[in-house]
Amino acid sequence: MNQNGNQVRVDERVRPAASGGTSAAYFAYTNLLSTTDTLRSLNSDVAKMTQVHESYKTEDGMMGMREKKDIVLQPGEEIQFKQGGLHIMLMGIEKDLNSEDSVTVRLNFAEAGEFTKRLPVKP
Ligand SMILES: [Cu+2]
Structure with missing residues (x-):
């Protein structure tokens, strides 16, 4: 919540990166x-390791x-992955990520099962 009592929206995106980077x-x-619910595991289609x-x-x-x-x-409860806070780290990027590419992140929950999020690459 911000000071106006409104829900703060997260700017949904993946940061641009070079192959081999993070x-x-x-x-x-x-x-x-x-x-x-508990997060059991996560992965993405562009990284060797996702944490x-x-x-x-x-x-x-x-x-x-x-x-x-x-x-x-x-x-x-809402969890926000955002810059400077909790975030999804993509390590061992397997190809260059440029603006207009998109990335899939999958979260696996004990109760809710698999949640798939498609995100644009944006600086
Ligand atoms: Cu990190």
Whole structure:
């Protein structure tokens, strides 16, 4: 929520990247079930490895990021993957990602099953 009480929308996109590099995917997902759900695994069609990362401040004030495991969503809870926060990290990019390409990210939940998201590549 922002200060007006409106839901903040995530700019859905994947960052451009060169083959062999890394990229990140940004979007939001809401648990529409009436039960708690857990993210079991994720993958994408353009990367060798796909992980949920969190951004954090290191002891010397630098920004770092690390894998975030145990993603648990309460009923109705929305998770936002966005720049500077939780994000989907795409590692080992297998081809150049340029504007107007699109990328598929799949999230696998214990309860909701597979959720597929198609995202545009945008700087
Ligand atoms: Cu990351």
